[in-house]
Amino acid sequence: MGYSALNSQGRPQQAPASTIPPAAANGFGAKRPPTPTRTAVHDSEAARAVVFAVIRRIEGYLDEETLALDASPNFDLKASNDRKSQGLVDLNQAMRRLKISDVNEELERRLQSFRNKLAINLRKIRLHLDAVREITAMLSDALQSAESDGTYTRYTQRSMP
Numbered sequence: 001m002g003y004s005a006l007n008s009q010g011r012p013q014q015a016p017a018s019t020i021p022p023a024a025a026n027g028f029g030a031k032r033p034p035t036p037t038r039t040a041v042h043d044s045e046a047a048r049a050v051v052f053a054v055i056r057r058i059e060g061y062l063d064e065e066t067l068a069l070d071a072s073p074n075f076d077l078k079a080s081n082d083r084k085s086q087g088l089v090d091l092n093q094a095m096r097r098l099k100i101s102d103v104n105e106e107l108e109r110r111l112q113s114f115r116n117k118l119a120i121n122l123r124k125i126r127l128h129l130d131a132v133r134e135i136t137a138m139l140s141d142a143l144q145s146a147e148s149d150g151t152y153t154r155y156t157q158r159s160m161p
Contacts, residue, residue, distance in 0.1 A: 058087035
């Protein structure tokens with residue numbers, strides 16, 4: 001509050017009734033003026049740029065995972081899968097912003113390249129999982145053989161020379 005709004009006793013002065021807008025004077029039924037409507041402006045280049053950025057980020061995850069599957073058996077697949085899943089959610093949202101007319105040849109090529117990287121990553125993951133299954137089966141067989149005393153196994157007689 002400024003100095004001029006105080007009376008001689010240091011109390012706030014009331015505004016004269018003529019300065020209060022009529023709609024606010026009674027406090028009831030006062031309506032705000034209508035908010036001007038905004039027309040949504042669609043920027044095709046910006047929508048495509050968002051899609052490209054999301055694809056680049058996911059491809060980074062794919063490249064990291066593909067290299068790690070070749071190099072490190074202790075790679076955290078769950079964390080990598082979580083990043084890829086979130087990236088695909090982001091890509092889905094970015095794709096919804098595109099209009100059919102926004103899809104050009106450059107975007108189609110980029111999406112095809114992305115599909116190829118996904119296919120390579122899928123093959124690597126399948127190979128990794130197949131190897132894990134084989135190792136698990138071998139370990140399971142070895143444990144069963146080590147624990148078995150032969151009671152329930154079929155005995156085959158070997159011919160002696």
